[in-house]
Amino acid sequence: MVQRVVILGGSFGGLHVTHALLKKRNKDLKVILVSKNSHFFWNIASVRAIVPGQIKDEDILRPIAPALARYPSSSYEFLIGEATGADFASNTVTIALKDGITSTVPYDHLVLATGANYDSEVPTPWKASNSYDEILSLLHSTATAASQANHITVAGAGATGVEVAGELAYEWGNTKQIVLLSGSSTVLGNDIAGPAAANELKKLNVTIKYNARAVSSKKLDSGKTEVTLENGETITTDLYLPTTGMSPNTSYIPAEYLLGNKTVDVDEFLRVKNTTNVWAVGDVVSKPRAGFMITQKQAASAAKNIELALQSKQPVPAKGLPVDILACAVGRGRGAGRMGSIKLPSFGVWLAKGKTLGMPMAAGYIDGSVA
Ligand SMILES: Cc1cc2nc3c(=O)[nH]c(=O)nc-3n(C[C@H](O)[C@H](O)[C@H](O)COP(=O)(O)OP(=O)(O)OC[C@H]3O[C@@H](n4cnc5c(N)ncnc54)[C@H](O)[C@@H]3O)c2cc1C
Incomplete structure (x- = not known):
């Protein structure tokens, strides 16, 4: 029987899990990706995109649908919509689609990858918060x-x-x-x-x-x-x-599955505690901290654990990054950062991050070659 994996959030975490599962070409699996936006937003470069002429629209926002088109159409669905409710007991999520239409979507496995957003009274473009x-x-x-x-x-x-x-x-x-x-x-x-x-x-x-x-x-x-x-x-x-005020996008998740800071409470397998088939990755978890490389690792682990679960096998503990890296671009010429507890030189941070803000990597994220 076909198993349905519903993935909420079409950004670093959600798209990675989607590709990782679809690449396996398991004909008994259907992936339903739900995203508030039709495009993947390389938000790492948003800070430079507010300087006119620096970043092209089509480079920072890339359509998701063509990136999925290479998979058999029967193996996935891509829904533009917003999760507004989740019932982990009945294995359903409520999705607000366009034009006021609401759909109740059943799942066998659910992945929460709805990230976090800046919670300020002034709208800012640092995250994929809207359409x-x-x-x-x-x-x-x-x-x-x-x-x-x-x-x-x-x-x-x-x-x-x-x-x-x-x-x-x-x-x-x-x-x-x-x-x-x-x-x-x-x-x-x-x-x-x-x-x-x-x-x-x-x-x-x-x-x-x-x-x-x-x-x-x-x-x-x-x-x-x-x-x-x-x-x-x-x-x-x-x-x-x-x-300021980064806040996880978890308002649709029942409060008993959240911690005091509104992040999702997961176990070492990235499974939401007190569930058997709900997984969470990325900024909704924000552990050990919010970061796209951490998100990517978590997405790979969650995808693996879902595959194991589909084969009735036990999950394996999620793998983290071997070392925590903080790289902060400071303008288009310099930077500051560290690898673990070792400070990185400005030039090194510029070369690794500030020069391009990772834009050349965006293609691999959208087409799934990193997954
Ligand atoms: C300016 C900036 C620079 C950064 N630089 C770095 C860096 O150099 N290195 C690093 O490791 N990290 C960096 N980060 C952090 C990185 O952006 C995040 O860790 C990453 O975006 C997390 O990905 P995610 O998929 O968990 O969530 P998000 O990227 O937050 O995406 C969540 C997605 O879910 C969608 N969504 C939200 N609510 C719902 C809903 N109810 N239903 C359906 N969809 C929903 C959103 O629209 C969005 O598309 C940076 C962040 C910012 C703001």
């Missing part, structure tokens, strides 16, 4: 606003905030004021790469404001934005770009 048209439009409007602004405030000095400030300052550090707000007295939290990142940002004329946690923002009649900090101070800026 293809909406992501593209947000990238374009942010790029236009950045080119027109004289003063830009980036909130959050984590990796995304550092990269956003670096890209803006590489292009406009001598002509616009770029301010980076850090909620603490460091950049990149307590990571050992933090001081090097701060140093690189200063070279590009970024003003780093420490202990300056943004708590709210409001659009003024003038079109500017007023950002209020925790200490009551306000900053008036032409463009406000928050990079």
Whole structure:
């Protein structure tokens, strides 16, 4: 009998599991990929795509359907829709499709790969949070606003905030004021790469404001934005770009399967605890941390465990990365990072990440050759 594997989320994690399963050409398996967007978003390069002329639309957003077309049409379905509910007892998920149509989709195995998003009152293009048209439009409007602004405030000095400030300052550090707000007295939290990142940002004329946690923002009649900090101070800026408040996209999952931080609670096999056939990978798990290379490893493990389960075999513990790597581009010429506890030179980070922001790798992710 044909077994149905439903995969929620068409990004790094979900697409990888989809390809890994379909490549096996198991005729007793049907994969149903559900994605909010028709395209795969190489969000790693979103920080550079907000500088006009740097990244082509068709390179950063690539259609998913042609990448699946090489598999027999009977082996998969690709649904554009949003999971709005899940019932792990009855093995069904509720999917909101286009035009207000809702479908209840049954599964034998379910993969949760709906990632995480920045939870801020100002929409930002750092994640594939909406439809293809909406992501593209947000990238374009942010790029236009950045080119027109004289003063830009980036909130959050984590990796995304550092990269956003670096890209803006590489292009406009001598002509616009770029301010980076850090909620603490460091950049990149307590990571050992933090001081090097701060140093690189200063070279590009970024003003780093420490202990300056943004708590709210409001659009003024003038079109500017007023950002209020925790200490009551306000900053008036032409463009406000928050990079804070990463939150997993798990609102459709029953609360008993989530941890306090709303990530999915999984065991060593990446199986959702207290289930037998629900698996989770990537930023919905965010363990050991959110990262696409970690996601990729987890996706490979989840796909393997699903195959084992289909053969009535026991799952195997998920494999992690041999070493944790943090690489932070700081503009188009420099970077800061570490491999494990060893700091990496700026040039090395630039070569490995900052030069292209991984764009040449995107083709392999979409066509499944990495899976
Ligand atoms: C600017 C930036 C740079 C980064 N650089 C690096 C890096 O250098 N190295 C690294 O390892 N990591 C990096 N990351 C982290 C990396 O982007 C994430 O770890 C990766 O995107 C996780 O992939 P995912 O598939 O788990 O989820 P996501 O990429 O978050 O994708 C989730 C998908 O699910 C969809 N979705 C959401 N809710 C639903 C729903 N209810 N129903 C159906 N679909 C849904 C979304 O639209 C999206 O397509 C970076 C992140 C950012 C923001």
